[in-house]
Amino acid sequence: MFSLIVCSVDRTDHLARLFRSLATQDFTHFEVILVDQNEDDRLVPLVSAHQDRFAIRHIRSPRGLSRARNTGIASASQPLIAFPDDDCWYRPDTLTLASAIFEADPALGIATGRTLDADGLPSVSPTGQEACAITRRNYLSCGNSNGIFLRRSLIETLGGFDERLGVGASTPFQSGEEADLLLRxxxxxxxxxxxxxxxxxxxxxxxxNNPRRIERAAKYGAGFGALLRKHGFSPGHLAYRLLRPLAGMVLALARGDLAEARYKRAWAYGIWRGWTGWRRLGSKS
Structure with a gap:
């Protein structure tokens, strides 16, 4: 019932962890579509080691996360799709629970869940502990791409991911592709x-202490700013999203925490850059 689209570049150990978790799933009706963006054959031994444990299709794609996911969607054969990152891992009951959610509600197009680290703490984005419908007001707190499960018919109707957004895109907008999908x-x-x-x-x-934290904030902030512009959020909402990191910058400066101040400034700068850059790009809906 599931096509699990795994896009991978520059990783083997983490991908092996994901594959080990898939081999222990209670629910076994799934295929893995491994979209390989490496320029060498480093993943071939890993595929060979697991292909007798679950179905794997090993395909290639140029770099760019949204582009790779669209390549995987085009190859998907099952009615439900998910996008596990190559450095995430599933619990043994993850697919069992996802299947039950869709079976219980035939009208449901997308189900999202929580992303937690090994200690049970939110690790990618803050998420609540109460079930809810996803709307334009709460989409940011309702999961991220590796916790999105959806019907293939819906994502085909939506046209897949916007390849101008996401890590590895040819634009400055290096995030926001999964939120864009939810909003569409x-x-x-x-x-x-x-x-x-x-x-x-x-x-x-x-x-x-991540040395690339500030660089990442600027790139991801640009994706978020572009997302706000693309989906017609108001200038007042933009101002609110800018004021939050700027206020954090001021507080960090008051504490003498220059690294945190630079991080908050990078977020604010990125959001503004994305908002203005998307306008110049001339977006399509």
Whole structure:
């Protein structure tokens, strides 16, 4: 019932962890579509080691996360699709729970869950502990791409991911592709639900001592600013999103925390750059 689209570049150990978790799934009706963006054959031994444990299709794609996911969607054969990151991992019951959610609600187009680290703490984006419908007001707190499960018919209707957004895109907008998908689904009239008992694991990604933290903030902020512009959020909403990191910058400066101040400034600068850059790009809906 599931096509699991795994896009991978520059990783083997983490991908092996994901594959080990898939081999222990209670629910076994799934295929893995491994979209390989490496320029060498480093993943071939890993595929060979697991292809007798579950179905794997190993295909290639140029770099760019949204482009790779669209390549995987085009190859998907099952009615439900998910996008596990190559450095996340599933619980043994993850697919069992996802299947039950869709079986219980035939009208449901997208189900999202929580992403937690090995200690059970939110690791990629803050998520609540109460189930809810996903709307334009709460989409940011209702999961991220590795916790999105959806019907293939819906994503084909939506046209897949916007390849101008996301890590590896040819634009400055290096995030926002999954939120864009959720917002387009909401605009289409689809039913989306957040289910906190549906859990995917992922390590913490923004450690305070990460030397690339500021660079990442600027790139991801640009994707967020572009997302706000693309989906017609108001200038007042933009101002609110800018004031939050700017206020954090001021507080960090008051504490003498220059690294945190630079991080908050990078977020604000990125959001503004994305908002103005998307306008110049001339977006399509």
């Amino acid at each position: 689904a909401i605009a289409s009239g689809a039913t989306l639900g957040y289910h906190p008992h549906l859990i995917v694991h992922h390590d913490q990604v923004v450690a305070a």
